[in-house]
Each structure stands twice: as structure tokens, then as C-alpha cells.
Amino acid sequence: MENIERVFSRIEENREDMIALQELLTGIPAIAPQSEGKGEWEKAEALTTWLKKLGVTNINMINALDDRVPAGKRPNIIATIPGEDETRNFWIMTHIDVVPPGELSLWNSDPFKMTRENGKLIGRGVEDNQQSLVASVYAVTSILQEGLKPKYTVKLMFVSDEETGSDFGIKFLLDNYDLFKKEDLILVPDGGRSDGTLVEVAEKSILWLKFRTTGKQCHASMPHLGINAFVAASKLVLKLNGLNEEFNRKNEIFDPPYSTFCPTKKENNVPNINSIPGEDIFYLDCRILPSYDLDDVMKRIGELAGEVEKEYGVSVEIETIQRESSPPTPEDSKLVKSLIRAIKLVYAVDARPRGIGGGTVGAHLRKRGFDTVVWSKIEETAHMPNEYCIVDNMVGDCKVMAEIMLRG
Numbered sequence: 427m428e429n430i431e432r433v434f435s436r437i438e439e440n441r442e443d444m445i446a447l448q449e450l451l452t453g454i455p456a457i458a459p460q461s462e463g464k465g466e467w468e469k470a471e472a473l474t475t476w477l478k479k480l481g482v483t484n485i486n487m488i489n490a491l492d493d494r495v496p497a498g499k500r501p502n503i504i505a506t507i508p509g510e511d512e513t514r515n516f517w518i519m520t521h522i523d524v525v526p527p528g529e530l531s532l533w534n535s536d537p538f539k540m541t542r543e544n545g546k547l548i549g550r551g552v553e554d555n556q557q558s559l560v561a562s563v564y565a566v567t568s569i570l571q572e573g574l575k576p577k578y579t580v581k582l583m584f585v586s587d588e589e590t591g592s593d594f595g596i597k598f599l600l601d602n603y604d605l606f607k608k609e610d611l612i613l614v615p616d617g618g619r620s621d622g623t624l625v626e627v628a629e630k631s632i633l634w635l636k637f638r639t640t641g642k643q644c645h646a647s648m649p650h651l652g653i654n655a656f657v658a659a660s661k662l663v664l665k666l667n668g669l670n671e672e673f674n675r676k677n678e679i680f681d682p683p684y685s686t687f688c689p690t691k692k693e694n695n696v697p698n699i700n701s702i703p704g705e706d707i708f709y710l711d712c713r714i715l716p717s718y719d720l721d722d723v724m725k726r727i728g729e730l731a732g733e734v735e736k737e738y739g740v741s742v743e744i745e746t747i748q749r750e751s752s753p754p755t756p757e758d759s760k761l762v763k764s765l766i767r768a769i770k771l772v773y774a775v776d777a778r779p780r781g782i783g784g785g786t787v788g789a790h791l792r793k794r795g796f797d798t799v800v801w802s803k804i805e806e807t808a809h810m811p812n813e814y815c816i817v818d819n820m821v822g823d824c825k826v827m828a829e830i831m832l833r834g
């Protein structure tokens with residue numbers, strides 16, 4: 427039998443063990459202190475013990491200090507499995523933490539007691555991100571059990587704090603350690619589609635802005651004595667809403683393939699109907715193709731605000747709430763090609779590189795110049811009540827990871 431076939435049948439034999447690891451991990455809630463949780467320590471210890479039992483013994487634990495949790499630290503685990511070619515690493519990064527269960531009455535079972543039903547596992551965290559975490563563990567384990575060696579050195583990375591900003595997880599690691607090399611392959615299996623064809627290589631830049639328009643409050647029966655901030659702001663809303671006509675480039679890897687500029691949230695102004703509002707606050711959500719320089723966008727927005735200031739005699743203050751951009755991973759990079767090959771072999775579908783609207787953890791790595799690909803075959807039940815994982819997806823994703831570990 428060919429090596430890959432041996433590994434695939436070994437993975438099938440490990441199916442029940444994978445489910446057992448899911449059950450163990452689901453039973454230990456790893457919730458951030460911001461959500462009144464105790465952090466990831468206990469779950470990380472259980473995972474480490476399991477890895478050692480499987481013969482994965484080269485484990486490095488990097489802790490970020492955090493006195494809000496009982497352990498006083500947030501764990502980040504790196505397990506290293508040497509490959510034939512040690513000059514390059516194949517990283518698979520998953521996260522240990524989970525979001526709170528939310529409204530318990532919406533769950534059909536205890537969120538922290540995994541249940542099984544028609545090929546599905548149900549519980550908080552089973553899909554986000556344990557499906558991929560367990561798949562990565564058993565991809566490398568199955569290779570070792572067959573007495574084989576991965577092509578490149580495999581680094582399984584299990585991080586904390588993905589759900590609440592990554593300050594104690596991947597951002598902490600990137601700020602304080604030199605872990606990655608430019609030529610490394612980095613897979614973040616924490617996003618994707620139910621058919622497994624979405625290989626995410628790029629994100630739109632995110633720009634969230636707050637606009638405070640100041641005029642002059644007065645009685646609504648005497649509008650000439652005041653300056654209506656709401657009216658001026660409304661004019662600005664319409665100008666901003668038309669920005670996509672100016673910044674109108676297209677890139678078909680994204681859906682939609684153009685930049686979006688959406689006025690969204692609006693704060694209350696005056697509580698009563700008979701006052702002219704002297705202040706108005708609204709927000710803008712922009713998702714901009716990475717080929718645009720955000721400074722150019724900001725400059726144009728500043729000009730539009732200036733036009734409204736002039737026309738209405740108001741002042742407009744613009745505050746940046748969030749600004750994120752990261753360079754795309756090339757569509758022909760090594761990991762993209764390997765993934766497309768492995769997905770075809772395992773799932774018999776043609777995957778392709780795509781861009782998304784923004785906000786995944788992969789951007790932290792891309793921002794530092796490391797090519798990163800986000801992929802998994804998921805049902806997208808993350809953060810929902812009755813979150814579930816399809817066992818066949820977990821096993822299939824495990825095979826995709828193992829194929830890349832073996833063949834590079």
C-alpha cells in the first residue's frame with residue numbers, strides 16, 4: 427500500500443479516538459475572563475497530557491501573564507514533529523478558547539457535555555475550533571503511528587484568546603517571539619464553507635469610523651436660531667454612501683468583488699421632538715480592497731466632511747474605531763497549491779483561492795509578512811446554540827492535513 431493510503435486508513439481507525447478527544451475538550455470550558463470565564467489553562471493541560479499519550483512529546487508552552495484568570499496565565503502550546511526537511515515548517519494554528527454558550531434555553535443539551543447524533547457532535551467548541559484542532563492532532567499522530575516522517579517539520583500550534591482579540595494569543599507570540607520563517611507554510615483552519623472549496627488567502631481592509639457632527643441646539647419652532655447637526659450629518663451620510671463609485675476597483679476573488687462603504691450605527695440625539703439637535707453621531711463600516719491605500723480613503727473622507735462643514739456651518743470630528751489591513755497571500759503560493767491538491771484528493775471538489783470581508787486571525791500573520799491560508803470544511807455553526815461538527819468533516823480535514831504533511 428502507498429504511504430498516503432496507509433495513513434488514510436489509520437486515520438479511519440482513529441475515528442473513535444478523535445471523537446473521544448472532542449468529548450474531553452468540550453467538557454472543559456475555556457472562556458475568556460472578559461466573558462466571566464476562567465481562561466484556557468485547564469483545557470490546555472488536558473490537551474498536553476493527551477498529546478504526550480499519543481507520543482507527541484516535544485511540546486513547548488508559552489504563557490502570557492494575565493491576572494484576571496485563576497492560573498494567572500494564558501497558555502499557548504507548540505508541538506514540534508521533525509520532518510525530512512527541517513529548513514521549512516508546516517504550521518497548523520488552532521485556538522483553544524471558546525465563546526460562552528449564550529442563552530441556555532436555546533440549547534437542546536448541555537453545551538459542555540458533548541452529545542452525538544446522526545454523524546454529528548454537538549457542544550460548544552466542537553466546530554470552533556476543536557474540529558480542526560483534533561484533526562491536526564490526528565493527522566500527525568496517524569503518520570507517526572505508520573512509522574513515517576512528515577516532509578517538512580510540523581508545528582501544531584494551539585493558541586489562547588482568539589475570540590477576544592488575540593492579545594494573549596497569536597499577537598502576544600508575534601510581538602515577543604521569532605517563531606515563523608518567510609518560507610513556512612501556515613494553515614489556520616478556522617473558516618471556510620460547507621463544501622470545502624473556500625481557500626481564503628486575502629481579506630478586505632477594515633475601516634470603522636465614528637462621525638461627530640456639532641451644530642447648535644435650539645427650539646424646533648425657531649430653526650433659524652440654531653444649526654441642525656442631524657441634517658448636516660445626513661448629507662454626509664449620503665456622500666459617504668457613494669464612496670464606492672469613486673473607489674470602484676474590482677477583484678473577483680472577493681465576494682462582493684468591490685469595496686463597500688456603509689453608514690451603520692446611529693446614536694440618539696435629542697430625546698424630544700421639538701428640539702433642533704446640536705449634535706449628531708453616526709458610524710461608517712468600510713471593507714476596502716487591499717490594493718487601496720487606507721490613507722487615500724481617509725483623505726477623501728476628510729474632504730467630504732470638509733464640504734459639509736462649509737455648506738452647513740457645522741464641525742465634523744472623525745474618530746477611527748478600527749483600522750486593519752493585511753497584504754494578500756499569493757494565489758500561487760506553496761500552501762495554496764498543496765491544499766487545492768489535497769482537497770481534490772479527499773473531497774473530490776475543486777477548491778479555489780478567495781478573499782473575504784475581513785476579520786480573521788490569519789490577518790495578524792499576513793500583516794507581519796507571513797503567507798497564511800485559512801481553510802476548513804465547516805458548517806459554520808460557530809458561536810450558535812447547538813453548535814455542531816460533522817464527524818466526516820473532522821476526519822476528512824484530518825486527511826487533507828496529513829496529505830500535505832506527507833507530500834509537502
Ligand SMILES: [Zn+2]
Pocket residue numbers: 521554555588616808
Ligand atoms: Zn474560531
